Amino acid sequence: GVLLVNLGTPDATDYWSMRRYLKEFLSDRRVIEVPRAIWWPILNLIILTTRPGRKGRDYDTIWNRERDEGPLKTITRSQAEQLSTRLGEAGDRLVVDWAMRYGNPSIASRLEALLARGCERILVVPLYPQYAAATTATVADAAFDALKTMRRQPALRIAPPWHDDPVYVSALASSLQAETARLDWEPEVILASFHGIPKRYFEAGDPYWCHCAKTMRLLREATGLDESRLRMTFQSRFGREEWLTPYTDETVAALARSGVKRPMVITPGFTADCLETLEEIGHENAGIFRANGGDEFHVVPCLNDGALGLDVIETVVRRELGGWI
DSSP: OEEEEEEEEOSOSSHHHHHHHHHHHHTOTTTOOSOHHHHHHHIIIIIHHHHHHHHHHHHHTTOBTTTTBOHHHHHHHHHHHHHHHHTGGGGGGOOEEEEEEEESSBHHHHHHHHHHTTOSEEEEEEOOSSOOIIIIIHHHHHHHHHHHTOSSOOEEEEOOOOTTOHHHHHHHHHHHHHHHHHSSSOOSEEEEEEEOOBHHHHHTTOOHHHHHHHHHHHHHHHHTOOTTTEEEEEEOOOSSSOBSSSBHHHHHHHHHHTTOOOEEEEOTTOSSOOIIIIIIIIIIIHHHHHHTTOOOOEEOOOOTTSHHHHHHHHHHHHHHTTTTO
8 A cells, every 4th residue: 555645735725624624634643743732722722713614715716616625625635536547557456545734534544444445555655855853743643643553553654855865856956947938037036945844953963954955956966956046944833932944934025025036935844735835935925025026926837737847756755665576
């Protein structure tokens, strides 16, 4: 079995669906490393009272109305289906499935489904190119929590991150070049915006910043762009403490104020477009840029379920299935 796992999405955009999703996500101790006695009243009495409505409206702007689901779920399903086709030479000996770390379908439910189909060896693939405890590690936590409940456990592998894989870097470079060619203007600056983490997580030993920095170094080498043209920033900070810098929103505003009229943004840490890329970058940050005097603002789609994105996932999966098929 191969189980692709992405972060998650609410079941709907209404208040209670958003509240359930946010409660599961923000109750994860790897995501919020604040003592329970402090965090519980903040989460339950403040955040889960005010945030579901606001985030629900944000999700509503990107919702896949045809399937009545978030785009992350749509794309992850397609990635799994296409990967299954690509691995077709294994026949019925290999089953590809997908899950969400938060929300549905859950990791536990899909592991049970793979077991029911006779899978005795399962590769879990967290769809995060760069490792972070709040993403990759929490997928492993959920997988092994599920195994704790099983009398007959499958053999389990967790795929490692692929931040420096040549196929991944080449796919990002090709995506950048293709998007630039589509424009009728030349981007003055390209921002590579990664999801942020609190700075203290990095100082405690999380390798995330190092993985992002290595991806950037390799991407600059692949594209021939220097640090002034291809810059690394971090988005989606939450709360008042310092997160990894420079912040994407502040950088976007500063670029506009400095006279830059036409930037482009790529989001290398996301394997599929979601709220953070479509709404936060495509709507919120585009608005910040134009409010500060900017003109054109282009967002490069994630690799998603296109050929380049599937090339990366297939490369990782085939490598990590070594010895099994």
